[in-house]
Amino acid sequence: MSRRAVLLACTLAAVFTASAARAQHKLEIFSWWAGDEGPALKALIDRYSALYPNTQAINSTVTGGSGVNARAVLKTRMLGGDPPDSFQVHAGQELIGTWVVANRMEDLTPLFKSEGWMEKFPPGLISLLSAKGGIWSVPVNIHRSNVMWYVPANLKKWGAAPPKTWDEFVATCKALQAKGVQYPLALGENWTQVHLWESVALGVLGPDGWSALWSGKMKFTDPRAVKAWDTFGRVLACANPDASGLSWQQATDRMLKGDAAFNVMGDWAAGYMATTLKLQPGEGFGWAPSPGTGGTFMMLSDSFGLPKGVKHRDASLKWLKLLGSREGQDIFNPLKGSIAARLDSDLTKYNAYLQAAAKDWKSNKVVGSLAHGAVAPESFGSQFGTVMEIFLSGKNPQAAASAAQAIADQVRLGK
Numbered sequence: 024m025s026r027r028a029v030l031l032a033c034t035l036a037a038v039f040t041a042s043a044a045r046a047q048h049k050l051e052i053f054s055w056w057a058g059d060e061g062p063a064l065k066a067l068i069d070r071y072s073a074l075y076p077n078t079q080a081i082n083s084t085v086t087g088g089s090g091v092n093a094r095a096v097l098k099t100r101m102l103g104g105d106p107p108d109s110f111q112v113h114a115g116q117e118l119i120g121t122w123v124v125a126n127r128m129e130d131l132t133p134l135f136k137s138e139g140w141m142e143k144f145p146p147g148l149i150s151l152l153s154a155k156g157g158i159w160s161v162p163v164n165i166h167r168s169n170v171m172w173y174v175p176a177n178l179k180k181w182g183a184a185p186p187k188t189w190d191e192f193v194a195t196c197k198a199l200q201a202k203g204v205q206y207p208l209a210l211g212e213n214w215t216q217v218h219l220w221e222s223v224a225l226g227v228l229g230p231d232g233w234s235a236l237w238s239g240k241m242k243f244t245d246p247r248a249v250k251a252w253d254t255f256g257r258v259l260a261c262a263n264p265d266a267s268g269l270s271w272q273q274a275t276d277r278m279l280k281g282d283a284a285f286n287v288m289g290d291w292a293a294g295y296m297a298t299t300l301k302l303q304p305g306e307g308f309g310w311a312p313s314p315g316t317g318g319t320f321m322m323l324s325d326s327f328g329l330p331k332g333v334k335h336r337d338a339s340l341k342w343l344k345l346l347g348s349r350e351g352q353d354i355f356n357p358l359k360g361s362i363a364a365r366l367d368s369d370l371t372k373y374n375a376y377l378q379a380a381a382k383d384w385k386s387n388k389v390v391g392s393l394a395h396g397a398v399a400p401e402s403f404g405s406q407f408g409t410v411m412e413i414f415l416s417g418k419n420p421q422a423a424a425s426a427a428q429a430i431a432d433q434v435r436l437g438k
């Protein structure tokens with residue numbers, strides 16, 4: 024063989040070995056952060072790829088806000104023996120009541136200890152991730168559910184202010200309708216209606232009453248809980264009738280365009296408005312706690328876990344280390360519209376909305392979200408969508424309350 028041919032053969036062999044090696048190093052990350060929701064995750068994956076250039080990070084997403092579609096796909100894959108290397112899951116009952124109970128996850132306590140995370144995350148959050156003597160996922164953020172968004176200039180134009188109770192909201196809604204704002208509240212598909220419901224119920228029941236529902240101390244048929252449905256019905260009358268056909272972003276867009284005055288949505292909406300739409304917090308959009316919920320922070324946390332039997336365990340552990348690190352959290356959260364789950368993040372990297380959220384997170388009373396997996400297992404959460412349908416079709420508070428209690432009994436909520 025000529026020297027040239029030998030060289031060529033060697034080069035080809037090197038290329039093959041390198042690509043084979045690359046092919047061996049993969050990491051599949053599974054989430055519902057697609058499209059408009061993608062930039063924060065992408066920034067984190069870019070950092071991962073810079074740190075580990077020999078690992079190909081595969082960003083597997085299934086569109087659908089709040090994971091409505093992703094969870095179904097995940098279930099098929101987990102049960103079919105094809106777990107992604109790491110997947111997004113809400114801290115709390117969504118993780119514990121499903122994959123931990125089914126013994127499908129690795130205990131991450133050793134990782135928390137070796138990374139010094141036991142002191143870096145709030146103890147309350149660690150206990151939300153813990154069960155059966157283990158810690159089961161790494162939290163990447165803290166989102167707030169009970170936020171009402173508006174455009175300050177529009178409210179000024181209409182002579183309206185963000186209402187402080189739900190009764191005040193209904194009165195403001197009527198005043199806005201008299202001024203020609205036909206549907207003052209912008210609302211989207213089914214899960215966003217559950218999201219609105221949790222803000223209304225929190226406003227009606229207060230933080231202790233809300234938490235009593237999930238510990239089983241208050242029944243859904245308690246007159247106070249029935250009242251939450253009644254108030255919800257009056258609030259719904261202020262919303263667009265085509266809600267079920269809109270994504271959460273489309274509902275937010277309606278508010279931004281001035282077709283509606285308010286939108287109740289978690290603070291990923293701040294990420295969408297600031298990161299994707301490049302609006303200035305405080306100018307392009309304003310915020311207030313959902314009516315009646317001032318002083319309470321209804322939280323949820325996105326986290327990632329390590330399923331048992333994944334194909335690329337080492338790469339997955341490196342991913343978890345990055346997303347639990349101060350650097351990782353401060354790359355991800357300013358873009359996502361959430362605050363860091365860690366206690367030591369650099370707040371100078373966060374915009375005015377997020378700095379305000381960080382302050383509330385420290386000083387407010389904290390309760391967990393139903394719509395985003397913190398307080399109830401998926402067996403309850405997924406059926407609650409049906410309760411919502413029952414309410415939407417009959418507008419009967421008592422019927423909705425009884426249906427919710429029947430599910431609570433069936434899944435032994437709080438037991």
Ligand code: GAL
Nearest residue numbers: 060087088089090291325395
């Ligand atoms: C939540 C999730 C957020 C955001 C939102 C809309 O459940 O925690 O990070 O993605 O859904 O899809």
